[in-house]
Amino acid sequence: MEQKQESIQQAKDNQFIYVKDSEIHGKGVYTAKDIAKGTKVIEYVGEKISKEEGSKREKIQEEISKQNNLKGAVYIFELNDKYDIDGNFEYNTARLINHSCDPNCEIEIIQDRIWIIAIKDIKTDEEITFNYSFDFDEDYKYHPCKCGSKNCVGYILDEDHWEKLKASS
Numbered sequence: 001m002e003q004k005q006e007s008i009q010q011a012k013d014n015q016f017i018y019v020k021d022s023e024i025h026g027k028g029v030y031t032a033k034d035i036a037k038g039t040k041v042i043e044y045v046g047e048k049i050s051k052e053e054g055s056k057r058e059k060i061q062e063e064i065s066k067q068n069n070l071k072g073a074v075y076i077f078e079l080n081d082k083y084d085i086d087g088n089f090e091y092n093t094a095r096l097i098n099h100s101c102d103p104n105c106e107i108e109i110i111q112d113r114i115w116i117i118a119i120k121d122i123k124t125d126e127e128i129t130f131n132y133s134f135d136f137d138e139d140y141k142y143h144p145c146k147c148g149s150k151n152c153v154g155y156i157l158d159e160d161h162w163e164k165l166k167a168s169s
């Protein structure tokens with residue numbers, strides 16, 4: 001089930017952002033203008049799928065990501081108890097947003113839409129980042145972090161797991 005065409009078009013026409021090569025990883029998403037804290041920067045759009053389909057695709061994307069050494073190239077997002085969003089589509093510019101241990105945005109789900117929201121004032125031409133909130137499991141070593149922030153923990157991990165990481169190393 002595709003999401004509403006309107007959402008997809010809005011994401012394509014988004015005036016807040018542009019894409020260029022990132023110093024963190026691959027391509028990144030940058031601000032085209034100053035953005036105030038609290039702004040809905042861009043929606044994470046894609047295909048709305050069942051949880052079951054979501055975990056199936058997540059596994060496939062993880063495998064491909066490992067084989068091709070694409071760090072954390074998994075695009076399944078939890079929308080609610082019933083549905084996930086698969087954002088692995090070219091029109092979903094938000095899929096290019098990199099993880100950071102010191103992000104300037106976060107994910108918020110508002111009325112069944114996934115938004116990337118500014119959590120601080122962001123100046124023009126800054127890279128947009130959020131914490132991917134990965135679990136601390138046997139796979140964490142496949143997702144090293146090169147965000148370059150002062151507090152970088154070295155891996156893409158939810159902040160809830162940072163203590164565990166420190167304890168285990």
Ligand SMILES: [Zn+2]
Nearest residue numbers: 101145147152
């Ligand atoms: Zn980092």
